[in-house]
Amino acid sequence: MTQDAASSPARNRFVKTSLVVRKEFAEQLAKAVFFLMSVAMVAPLLAIVAYLVWRAWPVLSWNFVVDVPRRGMTDGGIWPAFIGTLYLVGISLAVSAPTGVLAAVYLNEYAKENWLNRIVNLAVINLAGVPSIVHALFGLGAFVYAARFGYSILSASLTLAIMTLPVIIASTREALAAVPASFREACWNVGATRWQTIRAVVLPNSISGILTGVILQVSRAAGETAPIMFTGAVFFKAVEKGQLLPYRLDEQCMALSMHLYTVATQVPNVKESIPYATAVVLLGTVLAVNAAAIALRVWLRNHKKW
Amino acid sequence: MKTRAPAIETRDLSLWYGGFQALDGVSIVVKRGLITSLIGPSGCGKTTLLRCFNRVNERYGCVSTKGEIEVLGKNIYDHDVSLVELRKAVGMVFQRPNPLPLSVYENVVFGLRLHTPRIRLRRSTLDEAVEKALSEVGLFRELKDKLDFKATSLLLEQQQKLCLARLLPLKPEIILMDEPCSALDVDGTRAIEELMLGLREKYTIVIVTHNMAQARRVSDECIFMLLGEVVEHSRTADLFLAPQHHKTAEYIEGRYG
Numbered sequence: 001m002t003q004d005a006a007s008s009p010a011r012n013r014f015v016k017t018s019l020v021v022r023k024e025f026a027e028q029l030a031k032a033v034f035f036l037m038s039v040a041m042v043a044p045l046l047a048i049v050a051y052l053v054w055r056a057w058p059v060l061s062w063n064f065v066v067d068v069p070r071r072g073m074t075d076g077g078i079w080p081a082f083i084g085t086l087y088l089v090g091i092s093l094a095v096s097a098p099t100g101v102l103a104a105v106y107l108n109e110y111a112k113e114n115w116l117n118r119i120v121n122l123a124v125i126n127l128a129g130v131p132s133i134v135h136a137l138f139g140l141g142a143f144v145y146a147a148r149f150g151y152s153i154l155s156a157s158l159t160l161a162i163m164t165l166p167v168i169i170a171s172t173r174e175a176l177a178a179v180p181a182s183f184r185e186a187c188w189n190v191g192a193t194r195w196q197t198i199r200a201v202v203l204p205n206s207i208s209g210i211l212t213g214v215i216l217q218v219s220r221a222a223g224e225t226a227p228i229m230f231t232g233a234v235f236f237k238a239v240e241k242g243q244l245l246p247y248r249l250d251e252q253c254m255a256l257s258m259h260l261y262t263v264a265t266q267v268p269n270v271k272e273s274i275p276y277a278t279a280v281v282l283l284g285t286v287l288a289v290n291a292a293a294i295a296l297r298v299w300l301r302n303h304k305k306w
Numbered sequence: 307m308k309t310r311a312p313a314i315e316t317r318d319l320s321l322w323y324g325g326f327q328a329l330d331g332v333s334i335v336v337k338r339g340l341i342t343s344l345i346g347p348s349g350c351g352k353t354t355l356l357r358c359f360n361r362v363n364e365r366y367g368c369v370s371t372k373g374e375i376e377v378l379g380k381n382i383y384d385h386d387v388s389l390v391e392l393r394k395a396v397g398m399v400f401q402r403p404n405p406l407p408l409s410v411y412e413n414v415v416f417g418l419r420l421h422t423p424r425i426r427l428r429r430s431t432l433d434e435a436v437e438k439a440l441s442e443v444g445l446f447r448e449l450k451d452k453l454d455f456k457a458t459s460l461l462l463e464q465q466q467k468l469c470l471a472r473l474l475p476l477k478p479e480i481i482l483m484d485e486p487c488s489a490l491d492v493d494g495t496r497a498i499e500e501l502m503l504g505l506r507e508k509y510t511i512v513i514v515t516h517n518m519a520q521a522r523r524v525s526d527e528c529i530f531m532l533l534g535e536v537v538e539h540s541r542t543a544d545l546f547l548a549p550q551h552h553k554t555a556e557y558i559e560g561r562y563g
Contacts, residue, residue: 113367182404186469188362190417190476191393200420201406 171213
């Protein structure tokens, strides 16, 4: 007699078959693998940070940050590079953030879906994928030579701005597109112009997303070496300890990423913890900016009326 | 004596979304102070037609129109027509309540803030407008202590009434409703329908609905559309009891749709 489900006695219903056992095993295995992979992402990060801090520990102090390099860069601090990085990142974002956000608003809110819009879109996406060394060459040609800004903070910042601009445009567009269409409809139907709609509804509801995109570019601009190496970052610059505004915009400056490269590879007999300490400061600066951005976002979310 | 122009009159109105023709030679007259319902199966162009009346269709991109639309006697495609003024006079309520993520108070005065220079905005004027608008939609008693609550935290029914109240401070003459009850439960639907009947005469209301029973309950006149064309337009009672066209008859019997 065949023992199919319909004819088996009731107490044998809904029990595990061997197939189900196998499926459950696969389920457990899949879950474990996925969990391991997500942990595997955290582990290297922690390891890197811990290793850096451990190696940097002997020289890491507030004095290391505000002191200038001494004895042919083999000793002392990193103040000129630290402040130089702040200059470069600050100026480049002051240029690229407003330009990028406003361009994205135009593209997302005003531009009709036509060939021009599509070309701009394509350009933005491709520009975001251009390697930074190519941006560096462009900056060298465009700002250093053609615009006659020379090797200077201005040239380097503008090069960084060009590099970050497309990503800011793309992330801002995403943030704007995430604002529900119904909010816009509500606005149009009480006779709001496009600008009023943007001002009153679209921007307040996307500002945290826009900020996130912009802030992420801080770390990118702070970390890049190639674009500034060709256009305005310099090996050494004499600056006084703790001086707040040591550079003019038409001068070259030192920068953390560049400094890290030189002390790690170009200068003999550097105290071995100095490159690590430089890396820690660079990382710390970026993390501090990110933390500030998160705080700002939370604050904006709670005070949505701008 | 000059007779008053109808609320809305279209003449041979056709509309295309890109290459797709959504409206085909629509000529209708919507009388003032009545509730007119647009019925018909999905995709027949009801909502498209509704959106024509305050030209909000143009914001959805790739739309071209032919023909004439007169609102309150004025051709809204005339060069001197300001879309801002048109949309103040012709407001719209949507299928899903779409309060802005602001307080109840700010939602109601949103239009006023847009259209009044900041210097002329007095707190007292705004307060008055809020009380008047919310009273008109029957929300003031329930919400007068919750004016600074987030509008999105209200019940759906309250949200929908609020969306209606948001139009009123601008003193609209025509209110367009795009399936205003389809997200609401029975009680919510009843509340909105009663509200519509209360606002009748003061405002001209055009409502798009999927729900034939609702069209029958609330509207004075009924327009039946099919595939972008108007099939029949008559008094609601006539349309449901003695449809002139066999397609109308089949639709209201539920043979298709």
